[in-house]
Amino acid sequence: MRPEHERLAHAASLMAGAAAGAAVLGLVRVPAGVLIGSVLGSALVNRSRLVEGGPRSAPRAVRICGLALLGCTVATQIDAETVDGLLRIWAPLLAGVALLLVADVVLACLLVLRYRVDVVTAVLACAPGGFSAISGVADEMGAQLGVVIAVHTVRILTVVLLVLPVLITLARAL
Structure with a gap:
């Protein structure tokens, strides 16, 4: 062929x-x-x-x-209501993003130092973001795509199949 x-x-x-x-x-x-x-x-x-x-x-x-x-x-x-909502919660949103980024940097450092993963791969594997977008960026930047995809797949499956049902159950109980 x-x-x-x-x-x-x-x-x-x-x-x-x-x-x-x-x-x-x-x-x-x-x-x-x-x-x-x-x-x-x-x-x-x-x-x-x-x-x-x-x-x-x-x-x-x-x-x-x-x-x-x-x-x-x-x-x-994305519409005007979405933008207005973000503007109303800008302070806690920025605080949450900052905390998330600190945790991501710590995890990326662990991957680099303990497991000898290259820096670009480690940062993208730990970066917050959508699976598809992060995978696309990782591919463009030459990161080890398998590592990035594996970490994000575990994250998504954990959130969707474990954490989300627990949070929904707790919210209904309140």
């Missing part, structure tokens, strides 16, 4: 895996199921197509289109 056909087939198989995973976890109503399912579906497809040296990355065009779609999705959720 010619290289351009192989890249196209790889991109198509990744998208099919993402769609299948998103559909399955979305239909069974797993919290954040579409996101988690698309990651797991693509990962399974990619793992089954291993080449020498490890899994293949998605073609650049697929990554760029994905990030552009993510940007569009996020932008459509």
